[in-house]
Amino acid sequence: MYGPIHGVPSPRCHLLIVNDIDIARELYIKQFHNFPIRYSFWFGYSNINKILFFMPANDDWKRIRSLITPAFTTGKLKRMIDPITQINANFIGHLRKFSESGEEFDIKKFTSAFSMDVIARCAYGIEIDSLSQPDHPIVTNAKKIFGVDASFSYIMCIMFPKIAEFFGLEMTDAKTVQYFDDLTFKIIEKRIESSTGKQNPDLIGLMIENANEMNGIVAKNDIPKGISKDEISAQGILFFIAGFDTTNATLTHIFYYLIKHSEWQEKLYEELSIVSDEELDYEKLKELPILNAIIDETLRLQPPLPVVDRECIEPYRIESHGIDLPKNTMISVQPYVIHRDPRYFKDPYEFKPERFLHKSKFNDNLAAYIPFGLGPRLCVGMRFALNELRLVLANFIINYKLAPNPDVKVSNQNVEYYRMHPNFIVA
Template sequence: MHNNVFIDYYVYDYSDNLYHCNLFYTFWQRQGIKANYWPNFGWMRKPLHEFIQEEAKKRGNIFGIYGIGQRALILNDPKMVREISIKELHKFPIRFGGYMGKTSMVHSLFMMPANDDWKRIRTIVSPAFTSGKLKAMITPINRILDNFVRNLDKHGESGEMFDVKIYTSALTMDVIASCAYGIEVDSISESDHPLVKHAQRILSLDVSITQAICFVMPFFGKLLNLDPFDRKSAKYFDDLTFKIIDERLKMRNQQSKDLIGLMVEQTLNDQSESNEVDKNERKLKGISREEIAGQGIIFFLAGYDTTNVTLCHTIYYLIKHPEWQDKLYDELCAQDSPLDYESLRSLPVLNGVICETLRLKPPLITIQRTAHEDTTLLNTGIKIPAETSIIFHPHIIHRMPEYFPDPESFKPERFIGENSMESSNAYMPFGIGNRLCVGMRFAQNELRAAIAQLILHYRLIPDPNLKLEYFRGNVILSPKQMMIRIAKR
């Protein structure tokens, strides 16, 4: 037996003998870490959060898993997660270990390793989410919310049961289309709009065979020249972005309010040299067209369904806990000033309800950090070979009773007042550390405005029998539908 635990860190060669196979699939066990001796594909047959809960109950907070030619360490210890996400980010700079194909998504902040290119692009993207820019975005959001409320009128009058997710999905898609691309669309009445059709192709929620190969067997994905997302639809968003860039370059003196325009605007701030597009490099100052396209499409991916499912789950908990719906309605009605960006931020009940919903139902089930080179995990002595992922689960960490007493109960008071748990080491619905979601404040802004308008106009009818079913294998905690009743206020 080899003494060097790093001896087999390269992807397993299937032409090799049984001895090397044994080395690979006993890697964690040889370090005293619990693990199966084979890949477990149970996550493809059931909702992912149910699968990881079952695995955590069997093996605890730290255990190993194997894929085909891959290994990962599950680490659901919030203190250790915080340390590798902040102090040791340089050792685990890669956010996603799967194969993302050749679309512009590989240029997105979400997919890029935390290197100099990532810092450069984040510097350009971050100003799009300042308080001033978010205040400006509330105007198109409110306009879309007016349409959202009107679309619910017929259900409020009839009292019939309906799938509210159809409407929350349209709301979040319309907001992203407007705020990312500057395109006004009504997804409910314009379901055949190209943007809606291509977005729905990319945002399919049941995990596909192609995605499973790219995410679990990335070397096969690369070998077979696969893309985890629809190529035709990805190209549509690339072409759309390039067209918008050209339009924004012609409108230099007009201030943009959408993400693409704001990124272009950032490249034009320095007037010391020409910022015309280089015909060969296809670059603007500091960022390429493809990199801008990558930010746009990942903003759609990361911001559409995560916000949608959080809105759905907030509605779910307000139906299950009508006393909190009443408290929220009273708080909203007591406001003398308009419900703008600043006032929505300061409402304790509204923000407590959202935070507690994000604790119980964090939209992203798993978060990864992948090692750039051979390393040792903090002070544990656990060897982590290069290209091995550390995976943690907010869905598990948010339910640890030592951090959140009575963890399964919906208690928004946890996040209200001076002792709010929002700063807890174990609270990470938007990620943690330097790779915290760049669009977090935008998502919070949209959620506050949407929930406030919904509760002001409609009462959500309590339903003790309301249950949610989830898509299998998806990293987004997305219910398939949510059948509810509402009444006009």
């Protein structure tokens, strides 16, 4: 039960914890064909089971992944900058009254609203201001999707998928999934009717565009080939499931570290103060060393998905350790633990963004830096998430200074289910 590699009793399968980066890379990269899937659940009959994150690594997964990946290339991300900048301006505006009055507030409420508005805009092309419109159907339905509560059906779908399938249980509320299906189908129809070939710069539009490009068609009155409407709808929901909590938790953790380490806030402000608003574009944001080092170091200490799992589909022997893995063994690699391992990172528990600025001085093993996972199932939204974080953080620090509230005890960790959330903040 101890050490970087150990077995853990589990009700469903053999479970091996692998917190050794060389073995993790052997299994997840070199032996991907043998470890291609995540822990499988029963999702029910709704389109949730067509979400890329949950798909087995079959031809459908390859096809959908190859349609989503180009949605996050540099050119496409640049097209998303303007909408995110507008949402950002709204976020900054909402905070102004607190900065002027000195009144305390919970910043998580605002970062959640920001993340929600970004997804509505960047996945569906819909402009909302969820702080002023908390009852907007996108907001209420999205909350039902990611705020999964441990209902009987949900537990059965996770723990006893075969029984759940036998009884036809659904993991998520079918009406909620139906809401997103209807929304997506309407958007697709509208886009196809009015299409001139170039779609809106949101995930649905870019998937239609990519599907059309891949099939050599610039569509007019044409249903995209290579992806079904159900599959497009599922990837919209994916954005809420894979992109909301992760980005939101990272943003609030960044604020936490900047409050605790105000010298980094100062350094970041100095870095940003010599860049004009017009210059602050996609390329510039990517190059700002202090901005990026703060984000990278926060993701090292607080990776929002602390566990990255795979299932072994054929028996396999880890020769270097003489460990035989029976078929269906689950492997769990834990970025949270690996990132705090002194074999890989110097002063691993300390917030030291300089490790990403002076790499040779620290001599960290950056192959062990895996906040977005590793191998062919690496996070597909990584570039989108980093772009969003850079943009919101830069604009926040240009406008405001974060200070701790001496009356509030700040704690940085609260593990809810398997994602981590900072449990605080009053600024």
